Amino acid sequence: MHHSGDLDMTRRGLLLGTAATAALTAAPFRAPARAATVGETAMPPPATGADAPSLSPVLSKVTFTVNGQRRDLELDTRTTLLDALREHLHLTGTKKGCDHGQCGACTVIVDGQRINSCLSLAVMHEGGDVTTIEGLGLPGKLHPMQAAFVEHDGYQCGYCTPGQICSAVAMLDEIKAGVPSHVTVDLNAAPQATPPQTMADEYRERMSGNICRCGAYSNIVDAISDVARREA
Amino acid sequence: MRPFTYERADSPAAAAAAVQRRPGAKFIAGGTNLLDLMKLEIETPAHLIDVNGLKLDTLEATPDGGLRIGALVRNTALAADPRVRRDYSVLSRALLAGASGQLRNKATTAGNLLQRTRCPYFYDTNQPCNKRQPGSGCAAIGGYSRQLAVVGSSDACIATHPSDMAVAMRALDATVETVRADGTTRTIPIAEFHRLPGDTPHIETALVPGELITAVTLPKPVGGTHVYRKVRDRASYAFALVSVAAVVQRDGSGRVAVGGVAHRPWRVEAAEAEMPRGAKAVTAGLLADAKPTHDNAFKLTLVERTLASVLAEAKG
Numbered sequence: 001m002h003h004s005g006d007l008d009m010t011r012r013g014l015l016l017g018t019a020a021t022a023a024l025t026a027a028p029f030r031a032p033a034r035a036a037t038v039g040e041t042a043m044p045p046p047a048t049g050a051d052a053p054s055l056s057p058v059l060s061k062v063t064f065t066v067n068g069q070r071r072d073l074e075l076d077t078r079t080t081l082l083d084a085l086r087e088h089l090h091l092t093g094t095k096k097g098c099d100h101g102q103c104g105a106c107t108v109i110v111d112g113q114r115i116n117s118c119l120s121l122a123v124m125h126e127g128g129d130v131t132t133i134e135g136l137g138l139p140g141k142l143h144p145m146q147a148a149f150v151e152h153d154g155y156q157c158g159y160c161t162p163g164q165i166c167s168a169v170a171m172l173d174e175i176k177a178g179v180p181s182h183v184t185v186d187l188n189a190a191p192q193a194t195p196p197q198t199m200a201d202e203y204r205e206r207m208s209g210n211i212c213r214c215g216a217y218s219n220i221v222d223a224i225s226d227v228a229r230r231e232a
Numbered sequence: 233m234r235p236f237t238y239e240r241a242d243s244p245a246a247a248a249a250a251v252q253r254r255p256g257a258k259f260i261a262g263g264t265n266l267l268d269l270m271k272l273e274i275e276t277p278a279h280l281i282d283v284n285g286l287k288l289d290t291l292e293a294t295p296d297g298g299l300r301i302g303a304l305v306r307n308t309a310l311a312a313d314p315r316v317r318r319d320y321s322v323l324s325r326a327l328l329a330g331a332s333g334q335l336r337n338k339a340t341t342a343g344n345l346l347q348r349t350r351c352p353y354f355y356d357t358n359q360p361c362n363k364r365q366p367g368s369g370c371a372a373i374g375g376y377s378r379q380l381a382v383v384g385s386s387d388a389c390i391a392t393h394p395s396d397m398a399v400a401m402r403a404l405d406a407t408v409e410t411v412r413a414d415g416t417t418r419t420i421p422i423a424e425f426h427r428l429p430g431d432t433p434h435i436e437t438a439l440v441p442g443e444l445i446t447a448v449t450l451p452k453p454v455g456g457t458h459v460y461r462k463v464r465d466r467a468s469y470a471f472a473l474v475s476v477a478a479v480v481q482r483d484g485s486g487r488v489a490v491g492g493v494a495h496r497p498w499r500v501e502a503a504e505a506e507m508p509r510g511a512k513a514v515t516a517g518l519l520a521d522a523k524p525t526h527d528n529a530f531k532l533t534l535v536e537r538t539l540a541s542v543l544a545e546a547k548g
Binding site: 055056057058060076077078080099100101104107113114115116119120121123124126167170171174177178179180181182184187188204205206207208209210 | 233234235236237238240260263264267268271278280282284308311312314317318321324325328329331332333334335337338467468469
C-alpha cells in the first residue's frame with residue numbers, strides 16, 4: 001500500500017487513516033467544549049485536574065505470556081491490557097468497544113478468568129497468562145466455541161464476537177467450577193444439574209456483560225448450549 | 233488519562249505509608265472503577281500503588297464463628313464461597329446481582345466498598361459537582377434525578393452509593409479492618425464506614441488518607457432466611473433503582489438494609505422492630521426523613537413494595 005497505484009489497502013489501515021483524520025478534525029473543538037458556560041458562571045476545570053501535579057508519560061517494563069508466547073514490553077503506565085494487545089502486539093482480534101467495561105468487546109482470558117481488558121493496566125499483569133481470540137483457535141483449527149458461533153450464526157457484524165467467544169469459553173468454565181449466578185435458584189446446588197431451558201437462562205444472565213448491538217443473542221445462546229452439550 | 237508513576241507494594245503497612253508519602257497517590261486493586269474514572273479524568277492520581285500482591289485474598293473463619301474476608305477477595309470468589317452461600321447467602325445474592333461476570337472476576341471486596349457514585353453529574357466533567365469539585369455546586373438537584381437519593385441527602389449532594397455488596401454487608405453488621413500509614417490497625421463498623429454527604433460529599437468514608445482496608449469481617453451467622461431483591465431498568469447488568477437486603481427469622485423479626493436510595497447503604501435499626509407488622513410499617517420508619525425529588529419519589533413506593541415482596545418470599 002506504500003506504492004502508488006497499489007490498492008491493496010487493508011480495512012484496518014483504512015480505518016486507522018480515517019481515525020487520524022477524524023482526530024485532526026475534532027481537535028479544535030475540544031477546548032471550547034471544556035470552557036462551556038452555564039448562565040454567567042464559567043464551568044470549573046474537571047475533577048482534581050487543576051491541582052494534580054503534571055507529569056510526563058512514565059514508561060514501565062512488563063512481561064507476560066500471550067497465547068503461549070512470552071512478551072516483554074516497555075509501556076506507558078497508562079496503557080491498558082487492551083491497548084497493549086492491539087497497538088503494541090498487533091493482536092487486533094480483541095476489540096475496543098466502549099473502553100469503559102460496559103460492552104464486553106474487549107473480553108480476554110487472564111489466568112483462566114475472563115476480564116475486561118480495557119479496565120486493566122498492562123503493567124498490572126506481570127507474569128500473567130493472557131489468552132485472546134487468536135489463542136483460542138485459528139482458521140482451519142477453530143476452537144469448538146468459534147466453530148459453534150459459525151454454525152449457529154452467532155453474529156452479524158462480528159465486532160462483539162471475539163469478546164463473546166472468550167467470555168463464553170471462560171463462562172462455561174465458571175459453571176464447571178460451581179460459580180453460581182443471579183438466576184441460580186438454589187445457591188447450594190450444582191448448576192450443571194439443571195434442565196436445558198434453565199441453562200439457557202443461566203447463559204443469558206452470565207453473558208450479560210457482552211453486548212451485541214446486532215441482537216444475535218438467541219443464536220449466541222444456541223452456540224453456547226451446543227458447546228456445553230458436547231462437553232458434557 | 234493523566235500520566236502516573238506506578239509501584240507494587242509488598243506489605244499492607246508499606247502500601248499505606250507509600251500512599252501517604254506521595255501527594256495524589258492512590259491504591260489500585262481490581263481497577264474496574266478507578267480506571268474508568270481515570271480515563272474520564274475524574275480521578276487523576278499522580279502515583280498508583282498496586283496492592284494486588286499483598287496476599288489479602290483469602291477467607292478464614294474467625295475464633296467467634298464469623299468469617300474474615302481478605303480485602304482482595306474477588307467478588308466472584310466471595311459469591312461462590314461455600315460458607316458465604318450457606319451462612320450469608322444475602323451476600324452471595326447481592327454480589328451476583330451486581331456488575332457482570334468479567335467485572336466480578338476483577339473487582340475486590342475492599343474496592344467494591346470504595347466504588348464511587350454513578351450519578352451522571354459526577355461523571356460529566358462539564359457539570360458542577362460538589363463531590364468531584366468541592367464547592368462547585370450540584371447539578372443533580374433540579375436536574376435528572378430519577379436514579380438518585382431519596383433519603384439522607386443534603387443541599388450539596390443527592391448521589392447514591394452504587395454497591396449491592398455493601399447493602400448486604402450492612403444487613404450482616406460487617407466490620408471493616410484497616411491499617412494506617414503509621415502501621416496501626418483499627419476496625420470500623422460498616423454502619424460508620426460510609427458517610428452521609430452533608431456539606432462535604434467528597435469525603436465518602438471514615439478512612440483517613442493512606443488508610444488501607446485489609447479485610448471485612450462478618451460476625452457469626454445469624455440464621456434466618458436471606459433475601460436480596462434488586463429492582464432495575466434491565467434484567468441484568470444495571471445499577472439498582474432500589475434494592476432490599478433482608479435477613480428474616482421464623483418469628484418475623486429480622487434486619488433490612490436498602491440500596492439505591494442514599495449516599496450509603498440505608499438501614500434504620502429502630503424501624504426493624506416493625507418487621508412482624510409488615511412492609512408498610514417498616515418502610516415508614518426507614519424512610520421517615522425522606523426528601524425525594526419529583527423524578528424519584530416513586531422510589532418510596534418501590535421500597536415498600538419490594539420489601540413486601542421480600543417478606544412474602546422469606547415467609548415461603
